[in-house]
Amino acid sequence: MPLVIVAIGIVSLLVLIMGFKLNTFVSLIIVSFGVALALGMPLDSVVGSIESGLGGTLGHLALIFGLGAMLGSLIADSGGAQRIAMTLIDKFGEKNIQWAVVVASFIIGVALFFEVGLVLLIPIVFSISKQLRVSILYLGIPMAAALSVTHGFLPPHPGPTVIAGEYGANIGEVLLYGFIIAIPTVILAGPLFTKLAKKLVPDSFNKTGDIASLGEQKTFKIEDTPSFGISVFTAMFPVILMAIGTIITMIQQTNDIADNMLFEVVRFVSNASTAMLLSLLLAVYTMGLARKIPMKTVMNTCSRAIASIGMMLLIIGGGGAFKQVLIDGGVGDYVAELFSDTTLSPILLAWMIAAILRIALGSATVAALTTAGLVIPLLGTTDVNLALVVLATGAGSLIASHVNDAGFWMFKEFFGLTMKETFATWTLLETIISVAGLGFILLLSLIV
Template sequence: MPLIVLTLGIVLLFLLIIVFKLNAFLSLILSAIFVGVFQGMEPLTIVKSIESGLGGTLGHLAIIIGLGAIFGKIISEGGGAHRIARSLINNFGEKRVGWAICLASFVLGIILFFEVTFILLIPIVYTVAVEARVKLLKVGIPFLAAISITHCFLPPHPGPTAISSVLGANLGVVLAYGLILAIPASVIFGPLFSRLYKNWDVEVPDHLVTKAEFNMDEVPSFATCVLTTLSPVILILIGVIAEYTLPKTSTIYKILTFIGNADISLLISLFIAVYVFGLRKKRKTIPQLMKIAEEALISMGGIIFILGGGGAFKQVIIDSGMADYIAHFTSGWNISPFILAWIIACIIRLAVGSATVTVLTTSAMMSPVVQKTGVSPELMVLAIGTASIAFAPPSDVSFWMTKEYFNLTIGQTIKTVCLMFTLIAIYGLLGVLALSTVIG
């Protein structure tokens, strides 16, 4: 039975890492092979799935993580993250820094993909934790809650947008309903939820944080630091506006959508940071800046391979036909359309790992149900979207990103991130059911 094979594969993964102390990348590859073999895949097909999954994941993430790491490191080494962190602490107070991070993450999370927001803000999260002398999870949990909630509830994120397209939902209405649920969720699962971990001694990873002392008279102003940090956001916004307002055949459209691409916007922003925190006023020379870039890339090497291993594991699960099996398995269930969609999405998410596969498979299955029952397609978007982040299983890159960046063990990751994402999914379903009683 496919679900038994998958369960054994995940158990094997944990055993290899926790009991046998194998490297996470090697463990993911071995677990992927195990699942492929016992699912009856041809040996060479397993290899191709691993290559495809690793390449597909890193093709999406490697450029963002690489450029984002250099961008963040230059801002941190130039005192920018320190300046922003101190301003947040001074304005909100050390006791409320979690709220400050949650607010900043929510605003950026509305317009940026999960991975981009994560990479852009993580240096500031680290610096705030160090400067405010608080445990990393006090600011880390609100940060993760805000960017994950916006990712699953709010267009223009790819999940809600893709589901809306399949179900014929109005994006504006989805956004309105999503905000009704997302704002309270960010408070509950951000600053409030982080209190559960106030005694956890999780420290900022030494190799990922800047501990230099800065003469604040030589650091660029707060406004300059914020504008430089937000420059990728501004460029991406320009691209989004061009996408919806300009003729697609025009030259200006092609230029603006090009610079608004996440990869290109980070590349441009990197050179802005090089000027602002380096060449301007001769703060640093090119060799010094490139030394910082080299250190940033070296620190990311292990993380990138682990994320690639997660992508390989996910792809083998997908190519083994797991999603099709689940679709057939749940086809005869007779319950509320919203609950049915949520359960199907949760099962696919746990089995496959990929949020994209989860939302596309579930929305395709639920499209005729929405048409037949007449339930709100906008609420169905939220029911599926919120389930797409449930569990944060080890076959999803979010599991490994949070584990590595937040210096957590496997067990700690399950007790924090996996628990939080699952509770957000449950909250989302309850919120959809509550709204459905009012909206119909």
């Protein structure tokens, strides 16, 4: 019965969002109350469960997410992102233009959230395709692949950051293993998949697309932007700090070195929240003050960034509330009992549950959070690497984006595709990322 109740809850969520056009956050809270009551939770503990799920999820995410949004906005508004893209495109040359777009999108994707990166990069891709007379989709697929992979696998993006917190995984390890998996996945889903897509829907590569809905774009003269080195360093600084901390901690554990003040300082500085704060302070200087931009203008950019993520934070909190109801209502324990005698790897199980929920719900972040509610009770009975379970959940939550996902419609409209062409490009692209990501995660699980 618990799984039937969850299934009814998910269908109800779909009806509320797609049928009644109700706000996603409001829908999640309504369904959380409904599922909690249907699971037979005591009336006096329902509200507490929802509040603890919402607060617990946002507690370790709001700081990273908020600081990350400000960092990304400073890099975008200063022209740093444009400098990264244009410099790489210039260095790689016309013959390797796809690879230039992949590398630029990957670096920018680490610093900017998916939708922001897409809106920022699409005008650049359109401009280059016009100059070089190549198909916009020829450049658009590698761009979307790189942005989607960073969104699904790499902190400080909301999905992997939230799930790392829920599973109790080391966020630095998630980042390190995420990079190892992300690079081959982007190559497969980007430049290589483009060749297959060209055979599947050749007409889509003749489309001119339409970005009028984005309005007038902020463009910069290259000499008015921060230098390439400073722009890349600022964008990658949180990643560098977290990666250094993870590597030093691994060296300490491998060589059984006693803890001391130096290791404590390294752990403190490389903590995701500290790393994001230091990165923001660096960006305030490199993207603002060092370029004689007044502090008031810099802070206005930060304020706009926070205003733009308010609803996203609430939706993530709503997903956390639903997750907590599933745990407190005993659904997680029921799933753990169901799979107690199975030989199925928790990595594979997390991917499967996340994939099913992603297809049903559309939102990758909500699918990942709901998966956590079902998988967490399983993790206590196994010695599986938690960072890999985080990545498997992220990979599953990306699969088969279709009509209930905003990304599907953004890709369709920007590139001027038909429904069939969008399924054959965007939906297939997301599925390749998900399946290839799982494959590389399982390979990595044999080593770590």
